[in-house]
Amino acid sequence: MENSTQIFGLRAIIEAINSNETIEKVFLQKGLKGDLFNELETLIRKEKVNSSYVPVEKLNRLTNKNHQGAVAQISPIEFHNIEDLVLNVMESGKTPLFVLLDQLSDVRNFGAIIRTAECTGVDGIIIQKKGGAPVNGDTIKTSAGAVFKVPICKVDHIKDAMFYLQASGIKVIAATEKTDNTIYDVSFKEPCAIIMGSEGRGINPSVLKLVDDKAKLPLLGEIESLNVSVACGAILYEALRQRL
Known part of the structure; x- marks a missing residue:
């Protein structure tokens, strides 16, 4: 996956969803806990964002950055109404x-x-x-x-x-x-x-x-x-x- 199509980090993904960024899918680390992680989970459910829980190894393959247990895939296109x-x-x-x-x-x-x-x-x-x-x-x-x-x-x-x-x-x-x-x-x-x-x-x-x-x-x-x-x-x- 190209870096230009990614957002990584809990707060960054929360901000992207709240800013109506076109997000294809969010990959979340299995078993992760914490207030910020819970906030992201709640927001994903509320906004009906496509997501899946994956092992940390999957996230590490997606990016070598400090992803904090969450990587979002951004759509390279604008979807039509x-x-x-x-x-x-x-x-x-x-x-x-x-x-x-x-x-x-x-x-x-x-x-x-x-x-x-x-x-x-x-x-x-x-x-x-x-x-x-x-x-x-x-x-x-x-x-x-x-x-x-x-x-x-x-x-x-x-x-x-x-x-x-x-x-x-x-x-x-x-x-x-x-x-x-x-x-x-x-x-x-x-x-x-x-x-x-x-x-x-x-x-x-x-x-x-x-x-x-x-x-x-x-x-x-x-x-x-x-x-x-x-x-x-x-x-x-x-x-x-x-x-x-």
Whole structure:
């Protein structure tokens, strides 16, 4: 992790959160005690900052500075407001195309999806504040810089985004094997958002219940699934083919 994307030290991280710094994740030392540490924990819970408890060795690998048991990862980009983004796209006269990621965890998959999204004209990518891959150096590298070109929104829960998109007349299509429809049976010509699930679990069942349509990729080999970034690319290019 680059030093330019880090804040270390309890007080420094508290001040960063209170100053509305865009923090991707806070790594906290397991078993640490103390008033200042408790203050940071309380603030993290209050502001719903993504965090995890790790051994001190992990923190020492992140920085050789005096971290005091806490290191924060700072986002290198500014996240967009979903309401503003959707409104701007609708007013532009374009047919909206969005990608929602339901707790995708691998930063390289995330970066690859951003890169393909930029190449296929996606208007924005929507992720959840907690549980997903961060925007870090690996994300930037894998995206080939596309992370600075495609608007990315963070929401408290992916369902919040779905409800807002649907209320705005944008159809939500799930990429899932739990359907008989292939991507060639589904129309991507109207305003739509494609939701991709995490690498291991796929789309959360409670999220899947709320979608407007489902589509799968036909698989002719013995392997039962594709890498999520590859699958997303195939779907986005089918959407582009239909729209050209």
